[in-house]
Amino acid sequence: MSKNFFDILIVGSGLSSLVFAEEFLKKKTKLHMISPQFNNKNENKKKSNVDYKTFPPQIKKDFNQIQDYFNYNKFIFDKKNCNLLGSLGFGGLSNYWGLQMDRDNDSDLNSFGKKTKEQIIRSFVEILNEKSLSGSFKDYSNNFEMDSFYEGLLSTNKSEKNLIIKKSLLALHDFKKKGGELRPRLIFKKIKSKLVIHNYFLEKIEKKGSLIKLYCINKKKNKIFLTKKLILAGGTLSTTKLIMDYLNIRHEVPIKHHPRLTSVYLGRNKISSKLNMTPGLFQIKNTKESFSGDIRPANEMIIDISLKIYSIMRPLRSVLMFFKNYIFFSNTLLGSKYSNLFIKKKKDFFAIYSKKKNTLKILKSKQSIILSYLKNKKIILPFYKNFFPGIGADYHYFGTITPGNSKLSVNNNCQLNANKSIYIIDGSVINFKKNLYPLGFVLANAKRIAKLFSK
Ligand SMILES: Cc1cc2nc3c(=O)[nH]c(=O)nc-3n(C[C@H](O)[C@H](O)[C@H](O)COP(=O)(O)OP(=O)(O)OC[C@H]3O[C@@H](n4cnc5c(N)ncnc54)[C@H](O)[C@@H]3O)c2cc1C
Numbered sequence: 001m002s003k004n005f006f007d008i009l010i011v012g013s014g015l016s017s018l019v020f021a022e023e024f025l026k027k028k029t030k031l032h033m034i035s036p037q038f039n040n041k042n043e044n045k046k047k048s049n050v051d052y053k054t055f056p057p058q059i060k061k062d063f064n065q066i067q068d069y070f071n072y073n074k075f076i077f078d079k080k081n082c083n084l085l086g087s088l089g090f091g092g093l094s095n096y097w098g099l100q101m102d103r104d105n106d107s108d109l110n111s112f113g114k115k116t117k118e119q120i121i122r123s124f125v126e127i128l129n130e131k132s133l134s135g136s137f138k139d140y141s142n143n144f145e146m147d148s149f150y151e152g153l154l155s156t157n158k159s160e161k162n163l164i165i166k167k168s169l170l171a172l173h174d175f176k177k178k179g180g181e182l183r184p185r186l187i188f189k190k191i192k193s194k195l196v197i198h199n200y201f202l203e204k205i206e207k208k209g210s211l212i213k214l215y216c217i218n219k220k221k222n223k224i225f226l227t228k229k230l231i232l233a234g235g236t237l238s239t240t241k242l243i244m245d246y247l248n249i250r251h252e253v254p255i256k257h258h259p260r261l262t263s264v265y266l267g268r269n270k271i272s273s274k275l276n277m278t279p280g281l282f283q284i285k286n287t288k289e290s291f292s293g294d295i296r297p298a299n300e301m302i303i304d305i306s307l308k309i310y311s312i313m314r315p316l317r318s319v320l321m322f323f324k325n326y327i328f329f330s331n332t333l334l335g336s337k338y339s340n341l342f343i344k345k346k347k348d349f350f351a352i353y354s355k356k357k358n359t360l361k362i363l364k365s366k367q368s369i370i371l372s373y374l375k376n377k378k379i380i381l382p383f384y385k386n387f388f389p390g391i392g393a394d395y396h397y398f399g400t401i402t403p404g405n406s407k408l409s410v411n412n413n414c415q416l417n418a419n420k421s422i423y424i425i426d427g428s429v430i431n432f433k434k435n436l437y438p439l440g441f442v443l444a445n446a447k448r449i450a451k452l453f454s455k
Contacts, residue, residue, distance in 0.1 A: 004224060006032050008453065009214065010231040011202050014092035015439065016426040016446040017233035018187040019127070023450035025194045036088050036201040038068050038219055065089040072201045072217075073238050077352040082341060083390025084237070084352060088201065091184030092235055093395060094439075099171040099182070099279040100294065101440035103137050108435045111403045116412045116448075123451070124444035128169075131180050135169035143167065146281055149269040153377060154282065162288045163373050168280045169440065182443070198225070205230065205246050205422075212421055229421050233446065236397035236427040240343060241350045243428075247407055247418055255341040255352070256399030258333040258436050261363040262387045263293075263371075265380040270325040271297040278302060280331070284370050290335025290434045293370035295379070298327040328380065332367040333436040334359075336399060340391050343400075354391040363388070396438050398427030414449050425449050 010017055013035035021031050069086040070076075077084055087093060109117040125140050127133075134144040144167070145151065154165055171182035180186050188195070200216035200223055207213070214225040232239045236255065244253060271281070278301075280294025296302075303320050307313055313320075320327065340354040367386065374380045401408050401416070401424055409417050414429050416422040425446040432438045 004226060006225065006227045008032070008229045008231065009034060009225060009227040010233055011035070012092060012233040012235065012238070012426070013090050013184060013188075013197065014233060014235055014426070015094035015097075015182060015184060015187075016235075016442055017231075018094075018184055018191075019443045020231065020233060020425055020446040020450045021195060022187055022191055023447045024453055025191050027454035028194075030194055030196060032196045032198065034198045034200050034202055034214070034216060034225070035090065036068075036072070036199055036218060037090050038065070038088055038201075069238075072203075073241060074349045075237065075241070075352055076346075076349045077392075079390075081391070082352065082354045083393040085393070085395050086235060086237055090188070094184050096395070097171075097439060100437050101135075101169040101171060102283075102435040102437045103135060103166060103169045105432075105435035106441070108430060108432050109441060111431065112412055113403075119448050120441060120444045123447040124440055127182075127440070127443055127447060131171070131182055132173045133170060133182070134172050135167055137169055144170065144281075147269065147271055150271060150282065153379070159287050161369075161373070162286050163369070164285055164287055165282055165377075166285060167282050168294065168437075170279050170281075171439075172279070182439075198223075200225075202234065202242065205242055207419060210421070212419075229423065231423045231425055231449075232428075233426045236400055237343070237352070239424055239426055239428045240400040243401060243408065243416065243422075243424070244343070244345060244350070246422075249408060250345055252342050252344040253400055253408065254339060255343055255397055256336040256339045256431050257341055257392060258336060258394045258396045258432070258438075259338050259340060259359050259363055259391060260334075260389060260394035261332045261360075261367050262389060263330045263332065263367060264385045264387075265295075265328045265330060265371075265374065266323075266383050267297070267326045267328050267380055268378055271295070271328070272325050284373055285436075286366075286369075290337070290436065291333065291366040291369075292436050293330050293332045293367065293374075295374075296329045298324045298329060300324065302329070303327075330370070332363055332370055333394060333396075334363060334366060335436065336431060336433055338362055339399075341397070352392075359391055360388055396427070396432070396436075398438050398442070399431035401428040402431050403429070413452060414445070423449060 009032050011034045024031055065087045068088045109120050128140045200218050202216050204215040211226045212230045216223045278296050278299050280296045283292045283294045285292040340356045340359045343352050410429050414424050427442050
């Protein structure tokens with residue numbers, strides 16, 4: 001048997017892939033993974049008072065990994081039209097993610113049917129338990145404490161004008177319990193002796209009899225892999241492109257996402273986070289329509305990162321540090337019905353673009369609703385500054401190949417309907433209509449699919 005022939009191959013080293021691998025390797029002895037790390041040696045190693053070791057290359061100002069992602073995937077986009085992010089580094093986008101998950105809105109899983117939905121939720125609760133994450137979800141409770149003013153607000157948690165305050169579910173472990181954060185490198189450390197990583201980029205897939213043929217490249221050579229089963233976990237943009245190419249789909253495909261507006265507010269009460277990293281501690285959610293704002297206090301690390309990006313503000317560091325517990329960052333996120341990204345094959349490239357003109361206007365109108373709520377509840381002073389990062393700069397890409405009967409669809413086991421040997425386990429398979437933080441259920445679904453292989 002050729003050594004390039006496998007029973008199962010998984011593509012990508014992001015969290016969907018690693019959570020799959022961790023579950024799969026509970027019962028199996030080896031898993032082969034295809035994931036490129038082209039520019040790893042170029043990472044910026046400058047000394048700093050912040051621990052940048054685990055930070056993604058973009059923050060370390062190493063943009064090569066990101067450029068590689070767009071070049072090798074043959075994506076083109078105009079920065080004036082949209083602002084995308086992807087990385088070919090180990091861990092992909094999952095290195096960057098903000099550690100926040102929605103606590104509810106499992107209605108988004110309805111397209112899988114009742115039984116599958118229950119299995120995904122069960123897998124989600126298992127992830128919460130295994131990793132001892134902070135927050136609560138259904139019967140899982142491992143809550144974190146905030147200052148009494150905010151705990152008070154949450155305890156009088158009535159919906160007003162369709163808005164409700166909720167604690168987020170955070171992918172941080174409770175320091176009192178054993179557990180682990182949901183970080184690619186931490187999962188990798190646990191399973192690395194059973195994982196074989198092939199340092200290749202997957203360019204194209206083809207059907208070859210009952211097998212799948214994978215055309216792969218790296219900086220030195222080309223290589224062909226053959227596999228009985230292929231698990232695609234390269235992130236929504238990459239997976240969608242590979243499948244569009246495989247199925248020869250030439251029409252435009254909408255990419256679902258959550259348009260985002262970032263705001264900075266000044267808090268009336270201090271909020272001292274006891275967490276190392278500061279994701280959104282609580283969310284103000286609309287119960288009728290899908291949009292939300294979160295509140296994440298600044299801390300030394302966030303201020304230092306911001307000053308790295310906005311270097312013009314560096315002289316203000318000591319002032320910002322003094323007020324850090326009163327500076328709140330917030331993201332207003334819109335539901336996927338406001339998605340404004342599209343992908344279409346153009347000659348040898350895949351163009352990604354936006355079309356609708358009103359996204360920023362809608363974001364501002366929803367942010368003003370969140371703002372009034374924050375003012376009425378006396379959470380902030382009436383000052384704010386908005387930053388629009390661009391269409392697509394929410395980095396939540398999903399919902400392109402969902403369960404259904406169309407050509408571009410999967411069945412309940414996330415097998416591509418056009419070829420049941422291809423499984424898709426990243427965000428492509430779920431359309432998050434209400435849930436504004438997709439990763440929790442994406443990972444739960446990846447874990448569920450891994451269980452199918454150990455039966
Ligand atoms: C700054 C930021 C903050 C975020 N915050 C949150 C949050 O708080 N909550 C939330 O739910 N979501 C958040 N997200 C979104 C979240 O990070 C992504 O949904 C998630 O990481 C996707 O995981 P994935 O495993 O599907 O893909 P990725 O993490 O993108 O991994 C894809 C993998 O595939 C590899 N790859 C890509 N193309 C190929 C190819 N052709 N061949 C071989 N390998 C390939 C990449 O190298 C990578 O290893 C955030 C994202 C960013 C950038």
